[in-house]
Amino acid sequence: MREREAAAAAATTSQGNFPKSNRNSAIFVGSNPQPANIITPPASTLSQSLSKTAAASAALLAAQGKTRSATPATASPTTPSAQHPLPPPPPTTSNSAGASEDDEMIDPLGAGDRREQGGADGPERALLQERERDADMEEAVPENVDEVAMMVSARKKWKQQQQQLQKQQMAQGKKERTAMEHQPRMWRTKFTLRSHLDTVRSVAFHSTEMVIISGSEDGTVKLWNLKSSLDRDGGVSKKAAHQDIEPNITYRGHSHMVTSVALSAEQGRAYSASLDSTIRVWRMPPEGRETYAAVDPSLNLASYVGHTDAIWDIRLFPLPGVSHLLASASADGTIKIWDTAAGSSPLKNSWSYTGVEGASMGGVRHIPTSLDFCPTDLKKLAVSYTNSIIKVFDVETGQVVTTFKGDETYDNTSATQINRIVAHTTMSLVISGHEDRHIRFFDLNSGSCTFSMQAHLDGVTSLDVDPSGLTLVSGGHDSSIRLWDISSSARTCVQEFTGHRRKGDEGVLSVRYHQSLPWMVSGGADGIVKVYQHGV
Amino acid sequence: MMLPNFQNSYQWPFISLDQLDSSFSLQEYLQALIRKDRENVGALVALPPGQDDEVWQYEHLRQLCLELNHFVVQLETECNRETCPEMKAEEWLYLCAAHQAPQSVCMICPAQRYTYHSNMAKLVSCQCCAIDYIVHTLDGASTLLNSNRFFPSRISIPEPSLKHYQSIARRLYRIFAHAWFHHREVFESYENESFLYARFLHLSRQYKLVSQQLIIIPDGKLSSTTSRKVSAVSPVMVASPITETAPVSLANDTRASE
Numbered sequence: 001m002r003e004r005e006a007a008a009a010a011a012t013t014s015q016g017n018f019p020k021s022n023r024n025s026a027i028f029v030g031s032n033p034q035p036a037n038i039i040t041p042p043a044s045t046l047s048q049s050l051s052k053t054a055a056a057s058a059a060l061l062a063a064q065g066k067t068r069s070a071t072p073a074t075a076s077p078t079t080p081s082a083q084h085p086l087p088p089p090p091p092t093t094s095n096s097a098g099a100s101e102d103d104e105m106i107d108p109l110g111a112g113d114r115r116e117q118g119g120a121d122g123p124e125r126a127l128l129q130e131r132e133r134d135a136d137m138e139e140a141v142p143e144n145v146d147e148v149a150m151m152v153s154a155r156k157k158w159k160q161q162q163q164q165l166q167k168q169q170m171a172q173g174k175k176e177r178t179a180m181e182h183q184p185r186m187w188r189t190k191f192t193l194r195s196h197l198d199t200v201r202s203v204a205f206h207s208t209e210m211v212i213i214s215g216s217e218d219g220t221v222k223l224w225n226l227k228s229s230l231d232r233d234g235g236v237s238k239k240a241a242h243q244d245i246e247p248n249i250t251y252r253g254h255s256h257m258v259t260s261v262a263l264s265a266e267q268g269r270a271y272s273a274s275l276d277s278t279i280r281v282w283r284m285p286p287e288g289r290e291t292y293a294a295v296d297p298s299l300n301l302a303s304y305v306g307h308t309d310a311i312w313d314i315r316l317f318p319l320p321g322v323s324h325l326l327a328s329a330s331a332d333g334t335i336k337i338w339d340t341a342a343g344s345s346p347l348k349n350s351w352s353y354t355g356v357e358g359a360s361m362g363g364v365r366h367i368p369t370s371l372d373f374c375p376t377d378l379k380k381l382a383v384s385y386t387n388s389i390i391k392v393f394d395v396e397t398g399q400v401v402t403t404f405k406g407d408e409t410y411d412n413t414s415a416t417q418i419n420r421i422v423a424h425t426t427m428s429l430v431i432s433g434h435e436d437r438h439i440r441f442f443d444l445n446s447g448s449c450t451f452s453m454q455a456h457l458d459g460v461t462s463l464d465v466d467p468s469g470l471t472l473v474s475g476g477h478d479s480s481i482r483l484w485d486i487s488s489s490a491r492t493c494v495q496e497f498t499g500h501r502r503k504g505d506e507g508v509l510s511v512r513y514h515q516s517l518p519w520m521v522s523g524g525a526d527g528i529v530k531v532y533q534h535g536v
Numbered sequence: 537m538m539l540p541n542f543q544n545s546y547q548w549p550f551i552s553l554d555q556l557d558s559s560f561s562l563q564e565y566l567q568a569l570i571r572k573d574r575e576n577v578g579a580l581v582a583l584p585p586g587q588d589d590e591v592w593q594y595e596h597l598r599q600l601c602l603e604l605n606h607f608v609v610q611l612e613t614e615c616n617r618e619t620c621p622e623m624k625a626e627e628w629l630y631l632c633a634a635h636q637a638p639q640s641v642c643m644i645c646p647a648q649r650y651t652y653h654s655n656m657a658k659l660v661s662c663q664c665c666a667i668d669y670i671v672h673t674l675d676g677a678s679t680l681l682n683s684n685r686f687f688p689s690r691i692s693i694p695e696p697s698l699k700h701y702q703s704i705a706r707r708l709y710r711i712f713a714h715a716w717f718h719h720r721e722v723f724e725s726y727e728n729e730s731f732l733y734a735r736f737l738h739l740s741r742q743y744k745l746v747s748q749q750l751i752i753i754p755d756g757k758l759s760s761t762t763s764r765k766v767s768a769v770s771p772v773m774v775a776s777p778i779t780e781t782a783p784v785s786l787a788n789d790t791r792a793s794e
Contacts, residue, residue, distance in 0.1 A: 192684070194682040194683070194684060195678055195679055195682050196682075197598050197599075197601055197602040197605075197678060197681075197682075198602060218602045218605060219602075219605055219606060219609075220605055244679065244682075244683050244684060244685065246675075246679050250671075250675055250678075252605055252608055252609050252612070252671075253609055254609075255606060255609060275545065291675075292632075292672045292675065292676070294617070294664070294665070294668050295612075295616075295667050295668050295671050297612065297616065310545075501558070501559050501560070502558050502560075503558055503559075503560040503563070503564060504558075504560075504564055525560075526559070526560070527682075
């Protein structure tokens with residue numbers, strides 16, 4: 001059963017936006033083998049052929065009794081690990097009930113273990129390690145006692161060598177630290193925000209502060225101000241690490257599930273769109289407001305009525321100093337532009353699939369699923385549709401500028417539609433996430449598809465580009481959140497972890513970066529909002 | 537529109553419980569049952585075979601909070617500080633338990649109970665008007681039901697957390713009570729569509745979540761003339777937080793009066 005947003009077309013027969021499909025087998029990350037083609041986190045190669053560096057360092061760490069990052073690195077699902085003297089993998093799959101969600105850092109790439117062994121004795125050491133591993137195996141079945149004894153003594157000598165080396169490094173102090181610096185920075189869960197009673201469909205960050213807004217299927221929008229939970233350095237304060245964090249305010253007003261939220265720092269407002277066809281405008285609460293303060297009806301600023309069917313996505317114009325436009329995409333087939341600064345009649349423009357001037361396409365209603373303004377060309381608005389096409393419209397006039405063909409794998413059902421598009425902040429690029437697991441890259445000017453990859457084990461639901469423009473984050477129904485390095489043409493996955501538990505065949509539904517701080521937020525089907533920090 | 541009634545939403549076929557395969561299977565199942573037939577509250581409350589009744593109550597309470605959110609949206613149109621400056625239902629007056637009570641505060645109570653702090657007894661009454669009480673109660677109940685400390689898992693409930701069910705249900709009942717006595721039309725129009733109160737009453741009776749003397753909405757409630765009057769012991773009965781067994785605010789759970 002797929003609790004996707006089933007067709008919200010009120011009366012007509014047009015295909016729904018995300019109709020259901022009946023699935024009984026749930027897909028869990030970690031228990032399935034990685035797909036064969038594009039995604040190659042080195043963990044899979046690790047499991048196939050013990051690559052020397054990672055395995056060598058893992059064995060090294062184990063020998064020295066450290067199990068911190070080695071454990072998840074070699075916790076590859078497939079090998080029976082007779083060769084690895086390491087503890088069994090921690091339960092990272094989403095179906096372990098009551099699995100702790102604190103500070104999960106899953107490092108399947110073993111990237112944390114790759115230390116420079118240094119010098120010429122690298123290969124020899126690696127060879128010795130392999131012999132040591134063989135020795136481990138043989139210890140279980142001692143055929144030739146002498147040989148075993150030899151190996152054991154050789155290993156002891158080698159261990160002593162290692163300890164001496166380590167003491168040297170410790171004595172030098174700074175050298176240790178540079179070795180640590182080679183450890184790449186990873187995303188780790190810092191906050192788990194529980195308050196919604198149903199699936200969280202959309203999350204958003206404040207542009208400068210640690211303030212999050214989340215919209216859910218329970219019809220509420222919650223605002224979380226995490227500033228007081230951080231210490232002076234920007235990390236999590238000790239008090240906050242143990243307490244349940246409550247939302248600062250719960251906005252009630254929608255009569256149906258909330259599909260998309262946006263936060264405007266400059267205006268101090270939150271926007272939310274819902275299946276009830278309205279966009280609501282909320283004022284952010286004042287700074288010192290306590291959690292259980294008196295209800296203030298003046299925080300419900302406005303309700304934009306105009307759409308006649310569910311609204312799937314809203315976006316604010318990226319330069320709020322220039323204009324306060326809000327764009328919305330709805331199941332009634334139209335894109336509407338609203339001026340949020342206008343007092344009385346905010347609706348500025350409205351157009352359908354063929355643009356403002358095009359004739360209606362008699363009967364077939366194309367439903368937009370997602371939209372984004374293009375920061376590299378502010379006149380453009382990119383919109384994706386259920387038929388897997390992306391169109392770029394002129395924001396002022398509503399005319400079609402370009403049509404991308406993203407539908408190579410489209411098969412006329414919603415199983416191959418586009419779920420989310422995002423425009424790159426600095427490059428002329430539009431990236432789309434598809435229900436058929438693909439992520440595709442398009443050039444904004446020419447409209448051609450420059451790259452296509454199978455990114456997840458289930459539909460891709462959410463995308464975001466980090467402020468530097470070098471990394472893409474994607475979330476999918478396979479419950480995983482994946483980070484991709486898009487600065488190179490290889491587009492490798494640099495980190496992957498399980499984000500949320502599945503409900504109704506849905507997993508992660510929304511992932512967003514903070515625009516100025518090293519934080520990321522995600523919302524999922526388990527009703528939880530998770531906040532991650534990038535660090536060592 | 538009040539309730540999810542988009543014709544094409546949620547249109548997948550009904551899946552029986554044994555085929556659902558996730559940590560949230562009971563929640564999905566309950567939501568599917570509600571979509572199928574809201575009115576048959578007996579079927580909604582009946583425990584599915586082989587399921588843990590504590591988890592079933594938990595899912596029902598969660599779903600109740602979820603649907604009460606929509607009810608509050610309706611109530612907010614006519615319940616505010618001017619119309620209902622106090623949280624009352626008939627002659628019952630309720631004080632909000634969602635605030636952290638500092639040690640020196642004691643509450644008005646006809647039984648004349650006070651807590652003393654350095655020999656000074658102060659009488660303080662809660663400032664919450666009806667809509668504040670309702671929103672705080674709902675927020676507090678949602679937070680408690682989501683709390684990792686008291687309800688860490690969706691498939692089994694720790695023994696000490698079970699006592700929260702009654703306090704949650706008791707407070708949620710008051711939302712219905714206030715609406716019935718003071719906002720009759722809103723109550724009836726929402727109830728006709730959702731049958732939420734009927735379901736809640738059935739659940740509370742089956743699992744003894746709310747004691748009979750606290751059920752002040754008369755049976756046969758849709759009639760405008762009250763058929764049965766609840767006799768109150770004194771003109772103003774104050775339900776004091778001191779008598780509550782479970783704290784709603786999570787941070788402060790070691791109040792001396794509890």
